[in-house]
Amino acid sequence: MTATSSVDAPSGPSSKREERRVLAGTLVGTTIEWYDFFIFAQLTATLLGPLFLTPLNESNPGLAQILSFATIGISFLFRPLGAFVAGHLGDRLGRKAVLVMTLVMMGAATALIGLLPGYSAIGAWAPVLLIALRVMQGFSAGGEWGGAALMAVEHAPVAKRGLFGAYPQIGVPIGMILATGLLTMLKSGMSEADFTGWGWRVPFLLSVVLIVVGYLIRRAVGESPVFKEIAQRKAESRAPLGELFRKNSKEVVLAALIFIANNAAGYLLIAFFIAYANKALKMPSAQVLLATTVASFGWLIFTMVGGWLSDKIGRVKTFLAGYAIVFAWMIPLFALIDTKDIILYGTALFVLTIGLGLSYGPMSAMYAEMFPAQVRYSGISIGYALGSVLGGAFAPMIAQALLDNTKWSGSVGIYIMVLCVISGAGVVLAKETRGRPLGYSAGH
Numbered sequence: 001m002t003a004t005s006s007v008d009a010p011s012g013p014s015s016k017r018e019e020r021r022v023l024a025g026t027l028v029g030t031t032i033e034w035y036d037f038f039i040f041a042q043l044t045a046t047l048l049g050p051l052f053l054t055p056l057n058e059s060n061p062g063l064a065q066i067l068s069f070a071t072i073g074i075s076f077l078f079r080p081l082g083a084f085v086a087g088h089l090g091d092r093l094g095r096k097a098v099l100v101m102t103l104v105m106m107g108a109a110t111a112l113i114g115l116l117p118g119y120s121a122i123g124a125w126a127p128v129l130l131i132a133l134r135v136m137q138g139f140s141a142g143g144e145w146g147g148a149a150l151m152a153v154e155h156a157p158v159a160k161r162g163l164f165g166a167y168p169q170i171g172v173p174i175g176m177i178l179a180t181g182l183l184t185m186l187k188s189g190m191s192e193a194d195f196t197g198w199g200w201r202v203p204f205l206l207s208v209v210l211i212v213v214g215y216l217i218r219r220a221v222g223e224s225p226v227f228k229e230i231a232q233r234k235a236e237s238r239a240p241l242g243e244l245f246r247k248n249s250k251e252v253v254l255a256a257l258i259f260i261a262n263n264a265a266g267y268l269l270i271a272f273f274i275a276y277a278n279k280a281l282k283m284p285s286a287q288v289l290l291a292t293t294v295a296s297f298g299w300l301i302f303t304m305v306g307g308w309l310s311d312k313i314g315r316v317k318t319f320l321a322g323y324a325i326v327f328a329w330m331i332p333l334f335a336l337i338d339t340k341d342i343i344l345y346g347t348a349l350f351v352l353t354i355g356l357g358l359s360y361g362p363m364s365a366m367y368a369e370m371f372p373a374q375v376r377y378s379g380i381s382i383g384y385a386l387g388s389v390l391g392g393a394f395a396p397m398i399a400q401a402l403l404d405n406t407k408w409s410g411s412v413g414i415y416i417m418v419l420c421v422i423s424g425a426g427v428v429l430a431k432e433t434r435g436r437p438l439g440y441s442a443g444h
Contacts, residue, residue, distance in 0.1 A: 005293040010022065016435060018021050018155070019156075019164075021214050022152060022155045023164065023167045023185050024153060024217055025151065026148040026149075026151050026152045026167050026168040026171070026215050026332035027167045027168065027170065027171055027174070028213065028217050029099060029144065029148055029168075029171070029214050029217075030144065030145065030148045030168045030169075030171025030172065030175070031102050031164050031171040031174045031175045031178070031214075031229065032103065032106070032107065032171075032175070032176030032207070032211060032213075032214045033102070033103065033106050033140075033141060033171065033175070033176045034105065034171055034172045034176065034179075035172075035174075035175035035176075035179050035207070035210065035233050036106050036109075036110040036137065036175075036204075036207050036397040037141065037175070037177045037225075038076075038175055038176045038180070038181075038270055039180035039183070039203045039204060039207075040072070040110075040113065040134070040137070040204075041072055041267070041270045041271040041396075042179060042270065042271060042289075043282070044068045044071060044182060044202055044271060044280055046067060046074055046134060046199055046274065046275065046285065047196065048068055048130075049061075049065055049067070049068035050064075050065045050196075051066075051126075051196075051200075051434070052119055052120040052126045052127045053067060053068065053116060053119065053127060054118070054119040054120060055119070059350070060143065060279050060437060062400075062404055063260070065070055065275065065279070065400060066220065066397055066400050066401060067403075068392075069271065069272075069275075069396040069397035069400055069440030070128065070394065070397050071127075071131060071134055072134075072267070072271060072393070072394075072397075073394040073396075073397055073413065074131055074134055074135065074138070075084055075134040075135060075137050075138030075141070076138055076385075076388050076389050076392065076393030076394075077131045077133045077138065077306070077337060077393065077424075078138035078139045078142065079139070079141055079142035079385035079388050079389065080142060080382060080386055080389065081132060081139060081142065082102075082138065082139035082140060082142025082143045082383035082385065083142040083143055083146065083222075083378075083381035083382045083384065083386075084140075084142075084241065084378070084381075084383075085139075085143065085428055086098045086101075086102060086142060086143020086144075086146065086147065086377070086381055087143065087146060087241070087377045087379070087380075087382055088241050088378055089101075089143075095336075096147075096151070098143055098147050098377075099147040099151065099238060100145065100146060101140075101143075102140040102141070102144040103140075103144070103211060103214050103215060103356075104211065105136065105139070105140035106136075106137055106141060106144065106211075106413050107207050107208060107210070107211030107214075107245070108136075108211075108263060109133045109134075109136040109137045109140065110137065110204050110207040111204060111205055111207050111211075112133055113133050113204045114201040114202075114203075114204025114205040114207070115201070115204075115205070116129055116130060116133070121244040125347055126356065130355075132324060134260055136371070141220065142385045143381055144217040145168065145367045145381070145384055146377050146380045146384060147377065147381075148168035148171070149165060149168050149169075149363075149364035149367065149368060149380060150364075150376060150377055150380070151168075151295060152164045152165050152167050152168050152364060152367060153165045153364050153365050153368040153438070154368065154406060154438055156365075158435060159197040159311060160311060161234050161311065161364075161365040161369070161434075162306075162308060162309070162310035162311040162315070162318075162361065162362050162365040162434075163304075163307045163308045163311055163359075164236065164307075164308025164364075164365075165307055165362070165363070165364025165368065166303055166361040166362075166364070167307075168364055169303045169306075169307065169360050169361055169363060169364060170300050170303045170304055172266070172299070172303070172360070173296045173297070173299035173300035173303060173353075174296075174300060176270060176292075176293075176296040176299070177293055177296040177297065177300070179203065180291050180292050180293040180296060181389075182202075182203050182206070182297075183203060184286060184289040184293060185287055185389055186199050186200075186203070186291055187285060187286055187289065188286050189200075214341040218383070220380060224410045227396060234389045241375075241378055243374065243375050244371075244375040244378045244379050244382075247372075247375075248371055248372070248375060248379055250385070251370045251371055251379060252379055252382055252383045252386070253383075254370070254383075254426050254429055254430045255367055255370060255379070255380065255382075255383025255384065255387065255426075255430075256383050256384075256386035256387040256389070256390060256426075257390075257422055257423060257425070257426030257429075258319070258366075258383075258387065258423055258426040258427050258430060259363070259383070259384060259387025259388070259391055259423070260361070260387050260390045260391030260415065260419050260422060260423055261326065261359070261391065261419035261420040261422065261423035261424075262321060262322075262323075262326075262356060262359045262360050262363075262391070262393040262423065263387055263388050263391030263392035264415075264416060264418075264419050265326055265352065265355075265356060265395075265416050265420075266356055266360075266392060267391075267392035267395045267396055267414070268396065268399060269292070269295065269299075269349060269353070269356070271396045272395070272396040272399045272400065272412075273292070273337065273346030273349065274292060275396070275400070276337070276399075276403070276409070277337065277345060280403070281337070281338070281340050282340075283340055283342065284325070284342075287342045288342070288345070291342055291345050291346035291349060292349065294346055294349075294350065295346060295349035295352070295353050296349045297361075298349075298350045298353035298354065298357070298358055300357075301355040301357065302353055302356070302357025302358060302361070303353050303356075303357040303360050303361040304320055304357075304360020304361060305357060305358065305361065306322060306357045306358040306359070306360060306362050307361035307362055307364075307365065308361070309358070309361070310361065310362035310365060310366070310434065311361075311365075311434070314434050315362045315365060315366040315369075315432060315434055316427055316428065316430075316431065316432050316434050318358055318359075318361070318362045319358070319359050319366070319423075319424075319427040320424055320427060320428075321357070321358050321361055322355045322357065322358030322359030322360070322425075323355065323356075323359050323420045323423055323424045324355070325351075325354050325355030325358065325429070326352065326355035326356065326359065326416065326419075326420050327355075327416075327420040327421070329352055329412070330410075330413030330416050331347070331410055331413050331414075332347065333348045333349075333351070333352055333413065334348075334409040334410050334412065334413050335359070335410075336348035337409070338409055359423070365432070365433075365434075366433050367380040367383065367384070368378075369433035369434070369435075369438065370433055370437060371437040373438060375440060376438075391419065398415065399412040399415065400416060
């Protein structure tokens, strides 16, 4: 192993106060980003098709639902572009500046969706403008995660990188808890007509308040110590993207493969299961959203456990344990959901989050340790974005198409099981990374 640089000292580079500030900044930012994303994903499952694809929804509801899910996937296609741009800027200008930029961009797109007229008001312009704003969300999301992960991991003591790296990861379930909980309260507290007419806009518009809070917290966070070292050696550093693809293209591919199963299964939890329970099984919407909120707490807990466990037994073993649980649970999960019993539905989702958490918590640390410092932002952002495209981008749409064609919910489970095998192979090929030095000298 290469000699450890100053930023990899066991005591960690930052004071306890700065560490807390960094963890709060990465957690708040990713929570807001994913709250924005989940609000859209969950409303896509139940409402946005009729509002923005009105003629198609009236003539062919099944196709309208598939195309509604496709609007989730479209934004993923622009994540790699956002990852390229944000990764290049993050490796050149710093992690902090790019994190602030992506946060504001995501918030602006989300708020504008809350103001967007439906098909009945502006016709075909409604879905066109909706897709444009989704593209903006996808672009900003492509650069968000990489910066947040690096801010957490690059500030961490060596023995706690997995735990620190889990903080931006739990922004996902916390964002889902906020989104699902708010939708549950709104749907329970107003009539269906009011919610369809204007209530659905409230969660999008509230994003503005969250963005202001997140912006102020992130402004107070210091720059990553690893990036400070890179800045001091700027004359030695080549263009990050060119160097990444010359020397680390294998790591980019493996990073993408590692993520696809977790991302696909996660997006079933976020969007597909809600639509399936509401429309196919005719289960009460408020109960389904409440069960999803409860399951999100499991995702939060087991993501933290996954990060902590990866510091103890290694990233590879933790990832493989998570994917083994997701693989083994897929068929029982759908059997429980198909009972239409809300308790069994919630149990099925909660057990799934054990595997999701163990295969998500270690990701920040493992990805950071896979790439040298001078191309790290680009490498993990692009790998993560490509994994999102291959995994979650069209997972709800593919699941809906499988269900429509096979009339058997287990076919969706088999689809996820295949992805688990692919991601597990990616983890094994990447090999153990725990404890690798993160400083600039580690890549030279």
